Amino acid sequence: MSTEQIIIGIVIMVLGIFFFFNNKRIGRGACKLYKKFYTEKNLIIMFKIIGIFLFVMGLVLVFVE
Numbered sequence: 688m689s690t691e692q693i694i695i696g697i698v699i700m701v702l703g704i705f706f707f708f709n710n711k712r713i714g715r716g717a718c719k720l721y722k723k724f725y726t727e728k729n730l731i732i733m734f735k736i737i738g739i740f741l742f743v744m745g746l747v748l749v750f751v752e
Contacts, residue, residue, distance in 0.1 A: 706713065
């Protein structure tokens with residue numbers, strides 16, 4: 688194992704512990720955020736942006752070697 692893998696593994700374990708022990712607070716906050724963020728108007732705009740991004744990336748993959 689390299690040092691990079693060990694550091695990444697430790698960071699992932701710390702994040703896992705954080706999410707495991709703070710799941711109620713994170714759940715409440717995420718619920719409030721999603722209710723504000725994912726409205727019909729915002730979703731329409733987000734899907735247009737994603738569609739344009741995917742189309743452009745497809746063009747890049749087709750024409751660039």
